[in-house]
Amino acid sequence: MSGTLNKVMLIGHLGDEVKMHYFEGGNCIGRFPIATNESYTNRQTGEKVTTTEWHNIVVRNKAAEICEKYLSKGDKIYVEGRLKTRQWQGEDGQTRYSTEIQVQDFTFLTPKEGGMPNQGGGAQASTTQGQQRNQPERPADTRPVQQEEEDDLPF
Amino acid sequence: MSGTLNKVMLIGHLGDEVKMHYFEGGNCIGRFPIATNESYTNRQTGEKVTTTEWHNIVVRNKAAEICEKYLSKGDKIYVEGRLKTRQWQGEDGQTRYSTEIQVQDFTFLTPKEGGMPNQGGGAQASTTQGQQRNQPERPADTRPVQQEEEDDLPF
Amino acid sequence: MSGTLNKVMLIGHLGDEVKMHYFEGGNCIGRFPIATNESYTNRQTGEKVTTTEWHNIVVRNKAAEICEKYLSKGDKIYVEGRLKTRQWQGEDGQTRYSTEIQVQDFTFLTPKEGGMPNQGGGAQASTTQGQQRNQPERPADTRPVQQEEEDDLPF
Amino acid sequence: MSGTLNKVMLIGHLGDEVKMHYFEGGNCIGRFPIATNESYTNRQTGEKVTTTEWHNIVVRNKAAEICEKYLSKGDKIYVEGRLKTRQWQGEDGQTRYSTEIQVQDFTFLTPKEGGMPNQGGGAQASTTQGQQRNQPERPADTRPVQQEEEDDLPF
DNA sequence: TTTT
DNA sequence: TTTT
Numbered sequence: 001m002s003g004t005l006n007k008v009m010l011i012g013h014l015g016d017e018v019k020m021h022y023f024e025g026g027n028c029i030g031r032f033p034i035a036t037n038e039s040y041t042n043r044q045t046g047e048k049v050t051t052t053e054w055h056n057i058v059v060r061n062k063a064a065e066i067c068e069k070y071l072s073k074g075d076k077i078y079v080e081g082r083l084k085t086r087q088w089q090g091e092d093g094q095t096r097y098s099t100e101i102q103v104q105d106f107t108f109l110t111p112k113e114g115g116m117p118n119q120g121g122g123a124q125a126s127t128t129q130g131q132q133r134n135q136p137e138r139p140a141d142t143r144p145v146q147q148e149e150e151d152d153l154p155f
Numbered sequence: 156m157s158g159t160l161n162k163v164m165l166i167g168h169l170g171d172e173v174k175m176h177y178f179e180g181g182n183c184i185g186r187f188p189i190a191t192n193e194s195y196t197n198r199q200t201g202e203k204v205t206t207t208e209w210h211n212i213v214v215r216n217k218a219a220e221i222c223e224k225y226l227s228k229g230d231k232i233y234v235e236g237r238l239k240t241r242q243w244q245g246e247d248g249q250t251r252y253s254t255e256i257q258v259q260d261f262t263f264l265t266p267k268e269g270g271m272p273n274q275g276g277g278a279q280a281s282t283t284q285g286q287q288r289n290q291p292e293r294p295a296d297t298r299p300v301q302q303e304e305e306d307d308l309p310f
Numbered sequence: 311m312s313g314t315l316n317k318v319m320l321i322g323h324l325g326d327e328v329k330m331h332y333f334e335g336g337n338c339i340g341r342f343p344i345a346t347n348e349s350y351t352n353r354q355t356g357e358k359v360t361t362t363e364w365h366n367i368v369v370r371n372k373a374a375e376i377c378e379k380y381l382s383k384g385d386k387i388y389v390e391g392r393l394k395t396r397q398w399q400g401e402d403g404q405t406r407y408s409t410e411i412q413v414q415d416f417t418f419l420t421p422k423e424g425g426m427p428n429q430g431g432g433a434q435a436s437t438t439q440g441q442q443r444n445q446p447e448r449p450a451d452t453r454p455v456q457q458e459e460e461d462d463l464p465f
Numbered sequence: 466m467s468g469t470l471n472k473v474m475l476i477g478h479l480g481d482e483v484k485m486h487y488f489e490g491g492n493c494i495g496r497f498p499i500a501t502n503e504s505y506t507n508r509q510t511g512e513k514v515t516t517t518e519w520h521n522i523v524v525r526n527k528a529a530e531i532c533e534k535y536l537s538k539g540d541k542i543y544v545e546g547r548l549k550t551r552q553w554q555g556e557d558g559q560t561r562y563s564t565e566i567q568v569q570d571f572t573f574l575t576p577k578e579g580g581m582p583n584q585g586g587g588a589q590a591s592t593t594q595g596q597q598r599n600q601p602e603r604p605a606d607t608r609p610v611q612q613e614e615e616d617d618l619p620f
Numbered sequence: 621t622t623t624t
Numbered sequence: 625t626t627t628t
Contacts, residue, residue, distance in 0.1 A: 003572050004167045004191040006208055011160035036159040053161055084208060099254035107468050109419055158417050262313050264574055314477045314501040316518055321470035325625030345626040346469040363471055409564035480621035500622040
């Protein structure tokens, strides 16, 4: 089975702060929206139209904590992950769907001055797998945190 | 404005036939679902779990017609595009959301024997822009169809 | 024929200015190097190692002119394109190879203050196809320039 | 440091068998070439031109062994990785460059009948990190092998 | 050197 | 040759 690929890559700005949720057992996730923009010119009217697309980003565990610590509303970020559509029951008993990007890798693109993640440059922190040996205090200096995948979180 | 990126790349199998919708003015879109799979081993139980993720694919105009002509349920395809979440009113007056992948490029990955798109190999057709000069009868032989973007389709 | 994919996506910093080359017939290309970094911790020694990878970027025509106008050494950029390995004869008669990224799309990631491409934000300009209708004076406001593909440039 | 991205994604056919190299200490790498194709129509002559691009793929350790076992010349594969340009001295004392794709993830796209990796479907095996807990005997059924990154291999 |  |  498989031979499939499910990949999303986004560069956008945070529309809100990272919201953390903690679970029993020590796991946690962070959620935040990011916006991407498209501009085009309407053929008929000739006017330029800009549209904004909002994406629901979900990060886990250490990566979530790094995002919460270093990301703020308005910051630019590169995010790579998987599309996942969750299903849930509305209060009215109807099924609702919500599509999220489950983050596997990310990189901060807003320079932070005088800060930890990297003073005065384009900060970075990432969940690239295979490098969980690095658990730096300075997340921006390396691709530190592995995005763990099998932690039985309820999503 | 912008400096953003909104990109999705999928390899998966069609869960159904391509459904066409024609609009006044000559535009059309095709819709079909594709499935991607993930497998992992549950940490606690040790059992292997396979999950399927479904994606709503939307293709436009010539690309839609090529997909309708050459793709069937079960076929494997590579699809590249943009995430777009549409909003609509349910019959109950509530706002619903549906996230789609608006296709910009694609490649058939199921070999077709004795067929047009390419006899006995991995067929291909694609909406890569910048090559709209090619309008081949044999879509698999090239990246023929431009995915037009500004056609004021209602989505 | 085909059913193949050849895609490169980079975020990095310019190691030098954009070098333009003009051809008879009006075509032109711009070349510049960009650097990406990887950090990892050496297993044996425990020391952190940072390596830099250099990439040869090639942009064409209008996109090249936008890059030349708005990009400077040190700027951060997102670049998407195709891998192409050129062959050439060294002075010693030996065949040499050089691998380049032929740009299809790009986005400026270094904020420019008070400038054209977009005052105080993450500038952007891009060669996305299908939008060659937009030929803005302010490239950062939209994805303006189509990366033309069939212009018989000598590479 | 960083905030950079170095990503390559290819779908192509193996031009040769996987060549293994074993190192002291138990590490190994596999190398193989894959071909991607582009077709376009020459503007002046109107004739269709097909070009082939060759890519040097490098896989490590368990992933290399899976590739060697299940891939053959002509097979189609999806490969994701990083660009890396190696430098070496030619016999004439001149510096030569060779650009490789260091694989991080892959998926077999050639259906194998009656075989292990998955009977009669699109086989798959992959080095996705974060899932090294799975070490299946049937590589196609899951994303089994982690592409280890810090093993001090000489490349 | 692949594939169609 | 970039960046932190």
